[in-house]
Amino acid sequence: MSPVVVAENWREMVDWSVALLRRGTGEGVPEWNRRVLSSGHDNERDLRVWLREQGVTGYPQMLLVMERFGYPELLRASSDGLVDAQYADRPELRPILDRLLAEAALLGPMRVRARKAYVALVTPRRTFAIVKPATRTRVDLGLRLPSHPQDPPRPPATVTITVRIGIGSADAVDDDILTSLRHAYLTNL
Numbered sequence: 001m002s003p004v005v006v007a008e009n010w011r012e013m014v015d016w017s018v019a020l021l022r023r024g025t026g027e028g029v030p031e032w033n034r035r036v037l038s039s040g041h042d043n044e045r046d047l048r049v050w051l052r053e054q055g056v057t058g059y060p061q062m063l064l065v066m067e068r069f070g071y072p073e074l075l076r077a078s079s080d081g082l083v084d085a086q087y088a089d090r091p092e093l094r095p096i097l098d099r100l101l102a103e104a105a106l107l108g109p110m111r112v113r114a115r116k117a118y119v120a121l122v123t124p125r126r127t128f129a130i131v132k133p134a135t136r137t138r139v140d141l142g143l144r145l146p147s148h149p150q151d152p153p154r155p156p157a158t159v160t161i162t163v164r165i166g167i168g169s170a171d172a173v174d175d176d177i178l179t180s181l182r183h184a185y186l187t188n189l
Contacts, residue, residue: 014063021060029067032056036068044069079114086117086133095170096139097131103178104129107185118142121185128188129181130161141165141177143184 022028035054041047044065051061066072077085087094097119101112104121110128113120118132127144134140142161163184165177 013059017059017063020058021056021063024060025054025056029063032064033067036064082114082116083119086119090133090136093133093137093139096167096173097133099170099173100129100131100141100167100181103173104181104185107182108189110185123185123188126188128184134166138166138168141167141181143180144188145180145184146187 018029021032025032036047036051039047039050041050047065047068048061051057051064056064083097087097101119101121104110104112109124111122113122118130120127121129121131129144130140130142132140132142141164143163143165144160145162163180165180167173167177
């Protein structure tokens with residue numbers, strides 16, 4: 001297993017959601033947990049409707065639903081665990097991720113965020129690349145490059161990846177790929 005240094009984990013996401021809840025409602029999680037329990041809602045759909053009526057939406061709502069019904073395994077998984085699961089059935093592709101992470105680390109300040117299906121590379125401003133095991137023989141490097149039109153267009157809330165590069169081995173990470181990675185980093189600072 002190759003080491004992957006990840007700067008964000010589920011705990012940071014939960015902490016961020018807690019701060020959003022307090023900022024949006026003036027109350028913290030313990031008070032909201034009491035309100036949720038006394039609301040009598042025993043299924044997620046009804047609880048979400050009730051929370052929306054209380055003005056709690058988005059991440060704070062997701063947080064309170066998880067507080068009530070339990071956190072999914074995905075959020076309890078470590079970043080390394082998420083990455084290991086992505087490559088569990090295709091370990092021969094893991095060196096591609098490791099090479100891309102090593103090269104990206106040379107670009108400047110950034111964060112690496114492990115997700116269930118991919119690893120995101122994020123400048124201080126936004127996501128500039130994702131690395132995703134696409135098939136048993138290929139990893140896709142997705143880049144956010146503003147000079148390339150998006151096909152098909154996506155809503156603004158999603159990560160806008162405009163270029164996908166299929167990579168079959170760590171040795172295939174050549175100067176052209178690294179130049180594109182560098183360009184994506186610099187245009188998303």
